[in-house]
Amino acid sequence: MDLHLEHITLVYPDGDSTLTAVDDVDLTVPAGTTTALLGPSGAGKSSLLAVAAGLTQPSRGTVTIGADVVFTPDTSVADSTRVRLERIGMVFQSPQLLGSLTALEQLELHAHLRGKRPASVRERGMELLDAVGVADHAHKRPAQLSGGQRQRVAIARALVGRPEVLLVDEPTSALDHERGTQVVELITGLAREMAAATLLVSHDASTLATVDATVRMLDARLEESAPLAAVRPA
Numbered sequence: 001m002d003l004h005l006e007h008i009t010l011v012y013p014d015g016d017s018t019l020t021a022v023d024d025v026d027l028t029v030p031a032g033t034t035t036a037l038l039g040p041s042g043a044g045k046s047s048l049l050a051v052a053a054g055l056t057q058p059s060r061g062t063v064t065i066g067a068d069v070v071f072t073p074d075t076s077v078a079d080s081t082r083v084r085l086e087r088i089g090m091v092f093q094s095p096q097l098l099g100s101l102t103a104l105e106q107l108e109l110h111a112h113l114r115g116k117r118p119a120s121v122r123e124r125g126m127e128l129l130d131a132v133g134v135a136d137h138a139h140k141r142p143a144q145l146s147g148g149q150r151q152r153v154a155i156a157r158a159l160v161g162r163p164e165v166l167l168v169d170e171p172t173s174a175l176d177h178e179r180g181t182q183v184v185e186l187i188t189g190l191a192r193e194m195a196a197a198t199l200l201v202s203h204d205a206s207t208l209a210t211v212d213a214t215v216r217m218l219d220a221r222l223e224e225s226a227p228l229a230a231v232r233p234a
């Protein structure tokens, strides 16, 4: 399913006045493709991602997955949470793994919280750990893994619920250039394979050789958008 952000505006209260963090942004991410969202610090990238995830209500505008309008200024927290659990996977800047669980258990817990059956989850979890190249580490805890391996587990975890939309916030900030490039390549490949519409926030354009499109935010607005022709076929 495609992800559509339409006329998204996000205004934060700021003392006696307000701060517009996202200003009338329109963006479509086709299913199976990855769009990188670039821009300087404070441009509004994380704010836009938070709206796309239903973590923050937009002040104006709508988020649509396929034909379903999922987030509007009026969407309740309960409805946003349900959509996020059922349809959206997220990868954060730091992997945010639970220290006491093995890599496989991180995925199992995540799937369990989404109501999946334990038997199918274990198999799917191993498949995904294999897909991200850490199957050999399935029974290790985060402290026994490298930074890159931890980020790979977090990517597998985000995909365990078969999300239609994958939202990724600076996945490479803790990695060197080579590992960062590999992680972006992994995400774009999995997005294509799983037909997930993927929006990836990045500071580092040099790691983005494999993404399908790039857009840039500046001062809360989308500055430029790659033409659709630049989107490679799935």
Ligand SMILES: Nc1ncnc2c1ncn2[C@@H]1O[C@H](COP(=O)(O)OP(=O)(O)OP(=O)(O)O)[C@@H](O)[C@H]1O
Pocket: 012, 013, 019, 020, 021, 039, 040, 041, 042, 043, 044, 045, 046, 047, 048
């Ligand atoms: N919860 C909040 N309340 C008030 N203002 C906020 C809040 N979150 C972000 N802002 C402001 O909104 C603007 C956009 O911030 P945002 O974090 O979205 O930018 P960013 O492009 O992701 O930056 P970075 O690359 O540094 O993470 C900034 O001016 C920031 O100070």
